[in-house]
Amino acid sequence: MTARRLPGRLRPAARRVLGAGALLLAVLLLAGCGDGAQSSFDTNSEPSRLIERLFWWMVLGAAVVFGGAVALLAISWFRRSRSGIPLFGEREPVATTAVVTFGIVIPILTLAGLFTAANVLVMRKTNAPAPSSTSMTIEVVGRQWFWEFRYPGTDAVTANELHIPTQTRINLVVQTADVIHSFWVPQLNRKIDAIPGKSNRILLYADAPGTYRGQCSEFCGLQHAHMSLRVYAEPKAQFDGWLRNEASPAPELASAEAARGRDVFMSEACASCHTIRGTEARGEVGPDLTHVGGRQTLAALTIPNTAADMAKWITNPQAVKPGNKMPGLRLTPDETKAIVAYLQRLE
Amino acid sequence: MAVAIPPAIERRLDRLERIWEEPSGLVGWLTTTNHKRIGLLFLFTTLLFFLAGGVEALLIRTQLLAPEKGVLGPDAFNQMFSTHGVTMIFFVVVPMSIGAFGNYLVPLMVGARDMAFPRMNAFSFWVFLCSGVFLYTGVFAGHAPNAGWFNYVPLASKEFDPGPNVDFYALALLFSGISTTATSINLIVTIFKLRAPGMSINRMPLFCFAFLAVSFALVFALPPLNVALVLLELERLAGFHFYDVGSGGSALLWQHLFWIFGHPEVYIIILPAFGIATSIIPTFARRRMVAFPLVALAEILVAFIGFGVWAHHMFAVGLTQLTTIYFAAASLVIVIPSGIQLFAWITTLVTGRPRFKTPLLWIVGFIVFFIVGGLSGIMFAAIPFDQQMTDTYFVVAHFHFVIFGAAMFPLVGGLYYWFPKVSGRLFDERLGKLSFWLTFVGATVTFFPMHIVGLLGMPRRQYTYPGGLGWTGYNLAETIGSYVLGAGLLLVVVNLAVSLRCGAPAGDDPWEGDTLEWSIPSPPPEYNYAVIPTVSSPYPMWDREDRELDERRLAAGEMTLERGHETPTSSVEDANLDEIVAMPSASWAPLLTALMLAALFAMLVTRHWVAAGGFFGLAFAVVGVWHWNEPEGA
Numbered sequence: 001m002t003a004r005r006l007p008g009r010l011r012p013a014a015r016r017v018l019g020a021g022a023l024l025l026a027v028l029l030l031a032g033c034g035d036g037a038q039s040s041f042d043t044n045s046e047p048s049r050l051i052e053r054l055f056w057w058m059v060l061g062a063a064v065v066f067g068g069a070v071a072l073l074a075i076s077w078f079r080r081s082r083s084g085i086p087l088f089g090e091r092e093p094v095a096t097t098a099v100v101t102f103g104i105v106i107p108i109l110t111l112a113g114l115f116t117a118a119n120v121l122v123m124r125k126t127n128a129p130a131p132s133s134t135s136m137t138i139e140v141v142g143r144q145w146f147w148e149f150r151y152p153g154t155d156a157v158t159a160n161e162l163h164i165p166t167q168t169r170i171n172l173v174v175q176t177a178d179v180i181h182s183f184w185v186p187q188l189n190r191k192i193d194a195i196p197g198k199s200n201r202i203l204l205y206a207d208a209p210g211t212y213r214g215q216c217s218e219f220c221g222l223q224h225a226h227m228s229l230r231v232y233a234e235p236k237a238q239f240d241g242w243l244r245n246e247a248s249p250a251p252e253l254a255s256a257e258a259a260r261g262r263d264v265f266m267s268e269a270c271a272s273c274h275t276i277r278g279t280e281a282r283g284e285v286g287p288d289l290t291h292v293g294g295r296q297t298l299a300a301l302t303i304p305n306t307a308a309d310m311a312k313w314i315t316n317p318q319a320v321k322p323g324n325k326m327p328g329l330r331l332t333p334d335e336t337k338a339i340v341a342y343l344q345r346l347e
Numbered sequence: 348m349a350v351a352i353p354p355a356i357e358r359r360l361d362r363l364e365r366i367w368e369e370p371s372g373l374v375g376w377l378t379t380t381n382h383k384r385i386g387l388l389f390l391f392t393t394l395l396f397f398l399a400g401g402v403e404a405l406l407i408r409t410q411l412l413a414p415e416k417g418v419l420g421p422d423a424f425n426q427m428f429s430t431h432g433v434t435m436i437f438f439v440v441v442p443m444s445i446g447a448f449g450n451y452l453v454p455l456m457v458g459a460r461d462m463a464f465p466r467m468n469a470f471s472f473w474v475f476l477c478s479g480v481f482l483y484t485g486v487f488a489g490h491a492p493n494a495g496w497f498n499y500v501p502l503a504s505k506e507f508d509p510g511p512n513v514d515f516y517a518l519a520l521l522f523s524g525i526s527t528t529a530t531s532i533n534l535i536v537t538i539f540k541l542r543a544p545g546m547s548i549n550r551m552p553l554f555c556f557a558f559l560a561v562s563f564a565l566v567f568a569l570p571p572l573n574v575a576l577v578l579l580e581l582e583r584l585a586g587f588h589f590y591d592v593g594s595g596g597s598a599l600l601w602q603h604l605f606w607i608f609g610h611p612e613v614y615i616i617i618l619p620a621f622g623i624a625t626s627i628i629p630t631f632a633r634r635r636m637v638a639f640p641l642v643a644l645a646e647i648l649v650a651f652i653g654f655g656v657w658a659h660h661m662f663a664v665g666l667t668q669l670t671t672i673y674f675a676a677a678s679l680v681i682v683i684p685s686g687i688q689l690f691a692w693i694t695t696l697v698t699g700r701p702r703f704k705t706p707l708l709w710i711v712g713f714i715v716f717f718i719v720g721g722l723s724g725i726m727f728a729a730i731p732f733d734q735q736m737t738d739t740y741f742v743v744a745h746f747h748f749v750i751f752g753a754a755m756f757p758l759v760g761g762l763y764y765w766f767p768k769v770s771g772r773l774f775d776e777r778l779g780k781l782s783f784w785l786t787f788v789g790a791t792v793t794f795f796p797m798h799i800v801g802l803l804g805m806p807r808r809q810y811t812y813p814g815g816l817g818w819t820g821y822n823l824a825e826t827i828g829s830y831v832l833g834a835g836l837l838l839v840v841v842n843l844a845v846s847l848r849c850g851a852p853a854g855d856d857p858w859e860g861d862t863l864e865w866s867i868p869s870p871p872p873e874y875n876y877a878v879i880p881t882v883s884s885p886y887p888m889w890d891r892e893d894r895e896l897d898e899r900r901l902a903a904g905e906m907t908l909e910r911g912h913e914t915p916t917s918s919v920e921d922a923n924l925d926e927i928v929a930m931p932s933a934s935w936a937p938l939l940t941a942l943m944l945a946a947l948f949a950m951l952v953t954r955h956w957v958a959a960g961g962f963f964g965l966a967f968a969v970v971g972v973w974h975w976n977e978p979e980g981a
Contacts, residue, residue, distance in 0.1 A: 037803070037804065037816055038803070038804030038805075039802070039803045039804050039816075039817065040735055040736070040802050040803070040804060041802065041803070047731070048735070050731070051732055051735045054731065054732055055726070055732055055735075055802075058725070058729065058732070062723075062725075062726075065718065066718055066719065066722060069689070069714070069715075069718050070715065070718075072693045072694075072696075072697055073693060073696065073711060073714065075697055076632075076693070076696035076697045076699075076701055077701075077703065079697070080700060080701050080702070081700055082700065083633075083698060083699060083700050085694075085697060085698055092637070095638070095694045095695075095698050096637060096638045096641075098637075098690065099637055099638040099641060099687060099690045099691050099694055100638075100641075100687075102686065102690040103641075103686035103687035103688075103689065103690040103691070104683055104686065104687060107682050107686045108683065111679045111682060111725070111728075114679070114725070114729060115675065115676060115679055115728070117729075118675075118728075118729030118730060118731060118732065119671075119672055119675050119676075119728075119729065119730050119731075122729070122731045123668070123672075123730050123731050125731075126730075126731040126734065127668060128665075144507075178501070178507065179499075179501050179502040179507055180499055180501070180502065180598065182663060182738060184806070186735060186804045190663075190731055190734035190735040191663050191734055191735065191738070192663060192665065192734075193664045193665060195598060195664055195665060196501055196592040196598045197592035197598065198599075198664075200664075200665035201665075213816070215804070215806050216806070217737075217738040217739060217806035217807075218499070218663075218738055219425075219494075219495050219499070219738075219808040220502060221425075221502055221507060221508075222422060222425065223421060224806075224808060224809055224810075225421070225810050225812065322420060322421055322422075323421055323422070
C-alpha cells in the first residue's frame with residue numbers, strides 16, 4: 001500500500017494526551033496500517049481524515065467521562081463504610097446538585113460542542129458534493145454479489161476494481177440492481193447505501209496514488225461477505241490510458257486456443273449472462289468481461305485472477321463462492337482451458 | 348412473621364390460603380392465574396430461549412474464530428445471526444424483563460394480591476410460549492429468519508428470499524406481540540389502579556416508574572412494527588407491493604416503520620434494567636436514592652424521547668441533510684435523562700455505605716458497561732462518524748455493551764437479588780462473585796475488541812473474512828471471550844440451581860431491602876399480603892411504624908379481605924381506596940385461546956387459508972366462553 005503518511009499537524013492532540021494511558025488504542029492504530037487494509041485510520045482524503053480526527057476528539061471526551069465515572073465508583077468502594085460526600089458530608093442538596101451538574105449541565109455544553117463540530121463543520125465535507133464542484137462522475141451499481149462501475153460519457157463498464165484519477169473530485173452515483181447494498185471505502189470517505197429506486201451521491205477523492213479496499217456494508221444475502229472492491233487511484237495520465245482501453249471493445253485474438261475459447265464461451269451459457277463488448281455476448285446478469293484479463297481479482301476480490309484460479313472458478317463457482325448466481329457448466333478440461341486462455345487475453 | 352403466631356391471626360391466614368389456593372400439580376401450572384407462578388413460567392421459558400440464543404452466539408463466534416473457517420456455511424451463518432438477534436431481543440430480554448420481573452414483582456411492590464387482569468396475564472404467557480415454539484419450529488426445520496433482526500426489504504421480499512424463513516420471522520413477531528401488548532396493558536393498569544391505599548404516585552418505587560414507562564412505550568411502539576409486518580406478509584403471501592419499488596412501493600417505508608418501533612425498543616430493553624438498578628442500589632447503599640423525582644422523571648422522559656430518534660439508524664440511506672440533523676439533535680437530547688440516572692446511581696453509591704455483595708456487583712458492572720455503550724452511542728449522533736461506522740463491528744460492539752452489558756447485567760443482578768425472596772433460600776456468595784467476574788471479564792474481552800475491528804473496517808454480518816486486514820487477532824480474542832462469558836453465565840445458573848436445594852434459609856428480608864416485597868415471607872404466600880400494607884414513603888420497609896401498624900391491623904382483621912378472592916383498587920394519583928374487586932381465579936381458557944392462535948399462525952405459515960380462518964373463529968369462541976365465566980365486576 002502506498003498510503004501517504006499523515007502530516008504531523010493532523011495527528012490530533014487528543015492522541016498525545018491519551019498516549020500514556022491507552023496502550024490498547026495505540027495497538028489498535030498500528031494494527032490498522034498494513035497492506036491492503038480497509039482501516040478508517042489509514043486515511044487518504046480530507047473527508048475520512050476529518051472523520052478520524054472527530055473520532056479521536058470524541059475518544060478524548062469519552063475517556064474523561066469514563067475515567068471520572070469509574071473514579072467515583074472507586075471512591076464509593078474506598079469509602080464504603082462512611083456515608084456522605086468527601087468535604088461536603090451528608091448534605092442532600094449537594095448530592096442533588098452533583099446529579100444536576102454532571103447529568104444535565106455538563107452534558108448539554110459538551111453535546112452542543114460535539115453537535116456543532118460534527119454535524120455542521122465536518123458534515124460540510126462529507127456530504128454529497130455540489131454538482132458544480134466535481135470534475136467527473138462515476139456510476140456504481142451494487143449487485144448480488146459484485147460491484148459494477150460505469151463511466152458516463154464512455155462505454156467503459158467494469159466490475160469490483162474501480163480506477164480513479166488522484167486529486168480529482170469525483171461525483172459517485174450509487175444505485176442498486178437488486179437489494180440494498182452499501183458502498184464503503186473507509187480510507188477515502190464514509191459509506192453510502194444503494195437503495196432501490198434511489199440514486200445516492202457521495203464524494204470520492206484520493207490524495208495519493210494507491211489501492212484502497214472497500215466492502216459492501218449492508219447485509220445483502222448469502223455472499224455479503226464476498227462483495228468487496230478495490231479502488232485504484234492513479235495519476236491522471238495513467239488513469240486516462242486505462243479508461244481509453246477500458247472503453248474500447250474487446251481486443252483482437254492472437255492465438256488459436258483463445259479463438260476456440262471464444263467459440264465455447266459464445267455457444268455455452270456464458271454469453272447469456274455476461275457482456276463482452278464487440279462480440280455477441282450481451283448478458284446482463286454477471287459482470288462485464290470485456291477487459292476481465294486486466295483485473296487483479298475475480299468474484300469481488302474472492303480469488304486472485306490467475307489462470308489456475310479462473311479455471312477453478314469456471315469449473316465450480318459454487319465451491320468458491322457458495323450461492324452466487326454463476327452455475328457450474330459441464331465443460332471438458334480442454335474447453336475450460338480454452339475459455340481461460342480467451343478471457344485472460346481480454347486485457 | 349413472628350415465630351409464635353396468635354391463633355386469631357393463624358385462622359385468618361388459613362382462610363386466605365384456602366381462598367387463594369390453586370389446583371395442585373400440572374393442572375395448577377396450566378390453569379394458573381397467579382402472577383408469581385406466571386412470572387416463574389416466563390422466567391424459565393426465557394432462560395431456555397437465552398440458552399438457545401447463547402448457543403447461536405457461540406456458533407457465530409466459533410465460525411469467526413479465524414479467517415475462512417468452515418464451521419457454518421453462509422446460509423447457516425445468516426440464519427444463526429438473525430435468529431440470535433430475534434431470540435435475544437424478542438424472546439429473552441423483553442419477556443424476561445416485563446414477563447418475569449414485571450409480573451412477579453410489580454404486584455408485590457405496589458402491595459396488590461395479583462395483576463389487574465390475571466387471566467389475560469396467563470394468556471400473555473401461553474401466547475409467548477406458543478410464539479417462541481412457533482419460531483423455533485421454523486429454526487429446527489431449517490427455515491430460521493435469515494434477513495437479520497431488522498429484516499430489510501427487498502432482501503426479505505419473496506423475490507430474494509423465497510423460502511418460508513421470513514414468514515416465520517414476521518408471523519412469530521406478530522404472534523409474540525400479542526403477548527407483549529397484553530402484558531404491558533396489564534402492568535399499566537396494575538400500577539395505576541392496584542397500588543395499596545396510601546402509595547400515591549410520588550411514593551411509588553422507581554422500579555414501578557421504569558416498568559410503567561416501558562409498558563407505555565411498548566403499547567405505542569408495537570403498532571408500527573405490526574403494521575410493517577402485516578404489510579410484509581401481505582406482500583409475501585398475497586402478492587401486494589407495499590415495499591416493491593418496481594410497482595410504486597418504497598423499500599425505505601419498511602426501514603421507517605421498523606425503526607419507529609425499533610428505537611423505542613432499545614429503551615424498552617434498557618428501562619427495566621434501570622428499574623432493577625434503582626431497586627438494588629438503595630438497598631445495598633443503605634440510603635435513599637439521590638434525586639428521586641429527577642430519576643422518576645428521567646425514566647419517563649427516556650421512554651418518551653425514544654420515539655423521536657428513529658432515523659439515526661438510517662443516516663447512510665441518503666436522507667436529506669435537514670432530516671439527519673434533526674434526528675442527530677434529538678438523539679443527543681436523550682443523553683440528558685440517561686446522564687441524570689447515571690449520576691444519581693453513582694452519587695447514591697458515593698454518599699451511601701455500599702455493601703458490595705453479588706447483586707450490587709452486577710449493578711456496578713452494568714454502570715461501567717452502560718457508560719461505555721452510552722459513550723459509543725453518543726458518537727453515533729455525530730452524523731459523519733455514524734456514516735463511517737454504521738453497519739460495522741463498531742455498532743455490534745456498541746449495542747452489545749448496551750443490550751448485554753447494560754440490560755442483561757441488571758437482569759442477572761436482579762435474579763440474585765430476588766432469588767432469596769422467590770425461593771426462600773440464600774445463594775452462594777462466593778460463587779456469585781466468581782460468576783460476576785467471569786461474565787464481566789468475558790463480556791469485556793468479547794465485545795470491546797469489536798470496536799477496534801469495526802474501526803479497522805470490518806463490516807458486520809459477514810460469515811467469513813479474509814486474513815491480512817488486521818482483524819484476525821481481535822476476532823480470536825472475541826471468540827475466546829465469548830466462551831468465558833458463557834462459562835460465567837452457566838455458573839450463575841449452577842449457583843442458583845444448587846442453592847434452590849441446599850441454600851441456607853433466607854428469612855423475609857435478608858438484604859434489609861426498602862420495598863414492600865421484603866415485608867412478607869419468602870417465598871411469598873399465594874395471596875401476597877395478609878393485610879393490605881400501609882404506605883407513607885417510597886421506602887416502605889424502612890418505615891418501621893407502618894410495618895408495626897400492619898401487624899396490629901392483621902391482629903384486628905382490618906384490610907385483610909378474607910371473605911373472598913379480592914384485592915383493593917385505588918385512585919390513580921393519590922391512591923385513595925377506591926373499591927374492593929373480586930379477582931378471577933384458575934382457568935383453562937387462556938391456554939386454550941393461545942393454542943387456537945398457535946394453530947392459526949401455523950396455518951398461515953403453511954398457507955392453509957380456510958383452516959386459518961377456522962382457528963380464528965375457534966379462538967373467538969374460546970374467548971367468548973372465557974368471558975361468560977368472568978366474575979361480576981372484575
